[in-house]
Amino acid sequence: MERDLVGHGLPAPFERWPNGARVAVNIVVNVEEGAEAAWPDGEGNDSWGEYAIPIDPAIRDLGTEGHFEFGSRVGIWRLVRLFERFDADVTFGVCARALERNPPFAAWLRASRHDVLGHGYRWAEVTTMSEEEERADLEHAMRVLPDLVGRPVRGWYVRSFPSERTRRLAAAHPDLVYDSDAVNDELPYWTEVEGRRWLVVPYSKVHNDTRYFLAPTYATPRHFAETLIAAADFLLDEARHGAGARLMTVGLHPRWSGQAARAGAVRDFLAYVAGQPEIALVHRWQVVQWWTELDL
Template sequence: MVQADFDRDYLGYRGNPPSISWPGNAPLAVSFVVNFEESAEYSIRSGDQKNEAVHEVNKLVEGADTCVDRHFEYGTRSGWWRLMDCLDRHHVKATVSTCGMAAQKLPELVADAVARGHEISAHGWRWESHAGMAAEEERGNIRKTVDAITEAAGRRPVGWHTRSSTSLNTRRLLVEDGGFLYDSDAYNDDVPYFTRVGDHRHLVLPYAFDTNDMQFYDSNRFNGRDFAAYVIDAFDWLVREGRTQPRMLSIGLHLRIIGRPGRMAALEQILEHITDSQKAWVTTREEIARHWIAETDGSAR
């Protein structure tokens, strides 16, 4: 039986977060997250029992699905390079949220991200929810993910984000691993916060699905101008709030989604608006986590 209201907090900071100053007295910290999931999706052609159902054309087929397979391939064949070059042009460092299997299969892309100065964080072993996953299986998947990313990047990941739902054990297992600085398995705030996991104080950097290019799939041909306007509106509003309280904006990107040529102008507009404003600290999630820890207790691990 699932415990009622397990690990839920409806009130958070109650409107009074800590008085944290971002570097340069910026009113807002902005985190671009590039999700690297390609080759870690489920595919019957790769020996799995099912295909990934979420892709450009939402039409399921029985058996091998070359359509979904090739939509994922687009992300690494074309989207990666287009997106990475765009971030470089604007001097933006992102967090590349990487599935362990993707790091194992395509280590040259991880190496490319490291060479460009991006953070490599962990996004599960497969591109899958952990809801209902047995604790021992999940512990093994966390370990495999850390090992694969460490091998490809030359440094272990310090951040974690599960696709969609976690299990009720995920955060405890991350803390038991001992090497994670933060997780992003939350969608419940616009500012980092600490939570207790046993006797351990654990940092959470909330993520967001609205300021996320997944909306191109979820909103019936949501176009680039819509996406840019929405993200820019979110940025401008949080800058207003950030003048009196710390605020953080997460912008989620996917190689096979934003990496399409008809959508890249939206990302370019977002990057130009944010960087030209000079009102944001645009950085990796690791840097945000380390700053938050240092500002709240004077020490970072």
């Protein structure tokens, strides 16, 4: 995979999104709980819990398992209530095994208007897999996800960071039209993968609740809310001064942002956006459709 260090440049690609917004905000909720490595599945322990105490792989880590269970039992519904309260369009990045293990949430998602982004069958690092293993995981997810969510799944992204083959494997699947593994831009862009025109809708590791645990960390949820609000405010100011329409991606996880105090940061950000007529909460498929329509 070749590096591309040239982006959209100084000239604004376009002034406003087709819905009239200067700034489109896309919240991506990472639904991973139940797809992580765990003893009952013969996969050992996962390291992304609420604490950083190393657990011997020979010992079952019930603490981390319980933390993930909180996300599926409590956290996801707390976030759902906030999205419904603010009438927000969002994207759910779904690991298929997580959805298989939470039928009530699968039913809610199937009945909702929200977008679904494929996030693997298991929540595992593809950089540690062989090409055959990564392809098998992608194909497994893409076989079961459309039935689980009741509609086609058109986008793909993996845990942490992609392998050199991830985009090629995604582009080879006939149902997928874009990936969100890149973090090298804010706006979408077109590329080519083995002769196929391919859309990239970048993700963000910065406007992301993983920053509660990755340095520089947030001392309180208020700092996360302030960061998100500051980013949206700056993008809006930038758009008003000739930079063109902007896109902001926010990454959330039910096991983290579904905790009561941290959910307050999500609430405060949603309230801010709701008060800005030039900012719109959108899901990723809307962005894909708009970008295709604009043919940029």
